[in-house]
Amino acid sequence: MKNKAFDVANLNLAPQGKKRILWADRDMPVLALIRQRFAKQKALKGVRMGCCMHVTSETANLMRTLTAGGAGVALCASNPLSTQDETAASLVKDFGVPVFARRGESKKTFYDHLHAVIDTRPAITMDDGADLVNLLHGDRAADGSNIVASMEETTTGVIRLRAMESRGILRFPVIAVNDADTKHLFDNRYGTGQSTLDGVVRATDCLLAGKRVVVAGYGWCGRGVSQRARGAGALVTVTEIDPLKALEAVMDGFDVRPMEQAAAEGEVFITVTGNKHVLRAEHFKKMRNGAVVSNSCLFDVEIEWRSTFRAWPRCPRKSARAFAPTWTSLSSARTRASSCWPRAGW
Numbered sequence: 001m002k003n004k005a006f007d008v009a010n011l012n013l014a015p016q017g018k019k020r021i022l023w024a025d026r027d028m029p030v031l032a033l034i035r036q037r038f039a040k041q042k043a044l045k046g047v048r049m050g051c052c053m054h055v056t057s058e059t060a061n062l063m064r065t066l067t068a069g070g071a072g073v074a075l076c077a078s079n080p081l082s083t084q085d086e087t088a089a090s091l092v093k094d095f096g097v098p099v100f101a102r103r104g105e106s107k108k109t110f111y112d113h114l115h116a117v118i119d120t121r122p123a124i125t126m127d128d129g130a131d132l133v134n135l136l137h138g139d140r141a142a143d144g145s146n147i148v149a150s151m152e153e154t155t156t157g158v159i160r161l162r163a164m165e166s167r168g169i170l171r172f173p174v175i176a177v178n179d180a181d182t183k184h185l186f187d188n189r190y191g192t193g194q195s196t197l198d199g200v201v202r203a204t205d206c207l208l209a210g211k212r213v214v215v216a217g218y219g220w221c222g223r224g225v226s227q228r229a230r231g232a233g234a235l236v237t238v239t240e241i242d243p244l245k246a247l248e249a250v251m252d253g254f255d256v257r258p259m260e261q262a263a264a265e266g267e268v269f270i271t272v273t274g275n276k277h278v279l280r281a282e283h284f285k286k287m288r289n290g291a292v293v294s295n296s297c298l299f300d301v302e303i304e305w306r307s308t309f310r311a312w313p314r315c316p317r318k319s320a321r322a323f324a325p326t327w328t329s330l331s332s333a334r335t336r337a338s339s340c341w342p343r344a345g346w
C-alpha cells in the first residue's frame with residue numbers, strides 16, 4: 001500500500017460512477033449551493049483533509065464540495081460493504097480525489113487504507129465511527145500532532161470520542177456532527193429507517209408485510225426503522241432498555257417487550273442500539289426457523305457471534321445469497337443473517 005496514490009477496484013468503472021454521483025447530486029441542493037460558494041471563496045484553500053466515510057455517491061458529492069473549496073482530500077471507507085466501486089473509480093478519475101477503498105475489502109486492507117489516508121498528512125479529519133481519530137491516538141499517534149480538528153458523523157463514533165474526552169486523552173477538538181439536529185433528526189430517523197429495511201429486503205428478498213419485525217433500540221434510528229417497518233405492513237415489536245423510550249414506543253403504538261420474549265416470535269430482527277451483545281446465543285436458541293438477523297449499527301458487536309457459534313459448534317456457515325450467510329444450528333433451527341459490517345466473516 002505504501003506510496004500508492006490511490007487504491008480502487010477498477011478505474012474502468014468510472015463512467016458508471018460519474019453518472020451515479022451526478023444522479024445523487026440532484027437530491028443534494030444545499031451541498032450544491034455550498035459548492036458554488038466554495039468555488040468562489042476557496043474557503044479551504046491549501047487545507048489537507050483525510051476522510052473515512054461510506055464511499056457512496058453522496059459522500060462523493062461532499063468530496064467534490066470540499067475540493068471546490070480548495071481542500072486536498074483523501075478518502076477511505078468507514079465500512080467495507082458500503083463501498084460503491086464505480087463511485088470510488090469516478091472520484092479518482094473524474095474528480096481527482098485519492099480514494100483507498102474496495103468493496104468487501106479484508107480487515108488488513110481496511111486498516112492499510114486508513115494508514116494510507118493518514119500518510120497524506122491531513123490537518124483535518126472526518127470520520128464515520130472514529131476510526132481515523134482512534135488510529136491517530138494509537139499506532140499513528142505521532143501524526144496526531146498535525147491535526148487541527150476533526151469531525152465525527154455517527155452516534156457510536158461520538159460515544160467513543162466522549163469516552164476518550166472523559167478520560168482526558170482526546171488530543172484535538174472534534175465536532176460531533178451527529179449532535180446537529182439536521183443530522184440525527186433526519187439522517188438517523190428517516191435515512192437509516194429506510195435504508196435498513198432496504199438492505200434487509202435486498203439481501204433476503206423477504207416480504208415485510210405481515211412479518212413480525214423486532215427492532216432492538218428505540219433511539220433516532222430505531223424510531224425510523226420501526227415506523228417504516230410498520231408502514232410496510234410489518235407487525236413491529238420494540239425492545240428497549242431505557243424505560244422512557246420504551247414508554248414512548250408503547251405510546252407510538254408498538255408492541256414492547258424484552259428480547260428474551262421477542263426472540264421466540266420475531267421473523268426479522270434488526271439491532272440499532274449502538275450497544276454490545278444485544279443478541280446473544282440464548283436469543284438465537286429461541287429463534288424460529290428462518291429468522292433473519294440484521295445489524296444496522298456501525299459495528300457488528302451488537303450480535304454476540306462468539307457465544308452463538310460456541311453454542312452451535314458444528315454449524316456450517318452457508319452463503320445462500322451475497323451478504324446474507326445462513327447458519328444451521330444443531331437443533332436444525334435456521335438463521336439467516338445480514339450484517340452491515342463483515343467482521344464475523346473476517
Ligand SMILES: NC(=O)c1ccc[n+]([C@@H]2O[C@H](COP(=O)([O-])OP(=O)(O)OC[C@H]3O[C@@H](n4cnc5c(N)ncnc54)[C@H](O)[C@@H]3O)[C@@H](O)[C@H]2O)c1
Pocket residue numbers: 154155156157184187188191192195216217218219220221222239240241242245272273274275277278296297298299340
Ligand atoms: N446504518 C446507518 O445508516 C446508521 C446511521 C446513523 C447511526 N447509525 C448507528 O446506529 C446506532 C444507533 O444510533 P441512534 O442515533 O439511534 O442512537 P440513540 O442513542 O438515539 O439510540 C440507541 C437506543 O438503543 C437503546 N439501547 C441500548 N442498548 C440496548 C439494548 N441492549 N436493547 C435494547 N435497546 C438498547 C438505547 O436506550 C437508545 O434508546 C449507532 O451505532 C449509530 O452509530 C447507523
